[in-house]
Amino acid sequence: MDEMTVKALAKINIGLDVTGVREDGYHLVRMIMQTVHMYDLVTVSKSAEAGISMTSNAKYLPTNEDNLCIKAAKLLADEFSITDGTQIRLSKRIPVAAGMAGGSSDAAAVLYGMNRIHGLGLTKKELMERGVKIGADVPYCLMRGTALAEGIGEELTELPQMMRCPVLIAKPPISVSTKYVYEHLDAIEDPVHPDIDAMIADITAGDLHALGSHMGNILEDVTIQKYPVIAQIKELMRQNGAVVSMMSGSGPTVFGFFDDEETLQRAKRAVEASGLANRVQCTTIYNNRR
Ligand SMILES: C[C@](O)(CO)[C@H](O)COP(=O)(O)OP(=O)(O)OC[C@H]1O[C@@H](n2ccc(N)nc2=O)[C@H](O)[C@@H]1O
Numbered sequence: 001m002d003e004m005t006v007k008a009l010a011k012i013n014i015g016l017d018v019t020g021v022r023e024d025g026y027h028l029v030r031m032i033m034q035t036v037h038m039y040d041l042v043t044v045s046k047s048a049e050a051g052i053s054m055t056s057n058a059k060y061l062p063t064n065e066d067n068l069c070i071k072a073a074k075l076l077a078d079e080f081s082i083t084d085g086t087q088i089r090l091s092k093r094i095p096v097a098a099g100m101a102g103g104s105s106d107a108a109a110v111l112y113g114m115n116r117i118h119g120l121g122l123t124k125k126e127l128m129e130r131g132v133k134i135g136a137d138v139p140y141c142l143m144r145g146t147a148l149a150e151g152i153g154e155e156l157t158e159l160p161q162m163m164r165c166p167v168l169i170a171k172p173p174i175s176v177s178t179k180y181v182y183e184h185l186d187a188i189e190d191p192v193h194p195d196i197d198a199m200i201a202d203i204t205a206g207d208l209h210a211l212g213s214h215m216g217n218i219l220e221d222v223t224i225q226k227y228p229v230i231a232q233i234k235e236l237m238r239q240n241g242a243v244v245s246m247m248s249g250s251g252p253t254v255f256g257f258f259d260d261e262e263t264l265q266r267a268k269r270a271v272e273a274s275g276l277a278n279r280v281q282c283t284t285i286y287n288n289r290r
């Protein structure tokens with residue numbers, strides 16, 4: 001096989017707690033991760049010409065070593081002294097710097113695709129060990145589905161599949177730096193810790209409303225302090241029938257879970273009409289693992 005196209009799926013954090021800080025400044029987390037059916041397409045091909053190169057439909061993204069796709073390819077090419085060339089084509093659809101792990105998922109897709117086309121024979125676990133060197137969310141992007149993430153996000157435990165429900169995604173027209181958000185969390189007094197164990201019990205019981213009542217993201221207050229529009233979008237979704245609405249990751253994307261498609265569509269129209277978000281999209285929970 002000389003070429004492979006891989007779906008790089010986006011994630012949302014349905015629960016995010018921080019329990020400590022490592023000596024290197026990285027935060028220890030307890031998060032519940034969930035894949036949603038929104039994806040970039042990453043095509044990885046082998047070429048006779050040595051070296052790594054990429055093209056992308058997103059003109060605003062770098063195509064040099066600052067792109068996580070190139071970082072991922074280089075990591076494997078160096079370690080395994082790959083002499084064939086690697087070409088990457090990225091078709092970007094996940095909002096960038098949005099809290100949906102778009103870049104991390106692209107990197108995961110490159111690791112997965114290169115392992116196949118160059119016949120490296122690495123297991124999923126071995127790919128994950130390399131993935132964390134690129135970003136804390138990369139190992140999870142290799143795994144997918146419903147998972148508990150601990151450590152800095154790389155210690156993963158599979159959870160029972162989250163119930164399928166309609167999901168609304170809305171991103172305000174701002175970019176948020178993950179580093180900024182984690183750093184500023186340290187200055188918040190008595191942050192509210194979500195009950196991750198209660199959430200796991202709700203997922204196991206398949207009770208969406210109970211899950212909604214326990215969901216929380218400790219990073220929300222930091223990002224909302226800087227960008228109050230996030231709180232406005234959350235509120236608008238709630239007023240329009242969302243079971244729960246929350247910020248994903250370090251933000252600024254807000255997602256809402258709904259009981260039915262009709263309510264979801266009503267909320268979508270309300271968010272669009274408000275002009276608070278530049279990307280408003282319906283999606284679903286995606287549970288297939290790699
Ligand atoms: C916010 C989340 O997306 C939630 O899933 C992740 O925790 C962040 O994952 P990520 O973007 O893959 O993170 P990285 O690219 O490894 O790190 C970006 C920056 O976030 C901070 N960071 C990240 C992960 C973590 N557990 N603690 C941190 O403090 C670090 O300052 C780091 O410089």
Ligand SMILES: Nc1ncnc2c1ncn2[C@@H]1O[C@H](COP(=O)(O)OP(=O)(O)OP(=O)(O)O)[C@@H](O)[C@H]1O
Binds near residue numbers: 066
């Ligand atoms: N392939 C890529 N796709 C998106 N962003 C990339 C990529 N490669 C590098 N980047 C850079 O990484 C930064 C973060 O992008 P990304 O979309 O992964 O953020 P995010 O959704 O906030 O991720 P997370 O949820 O993991 O914090 C952007 O500023 C972007 O310039």
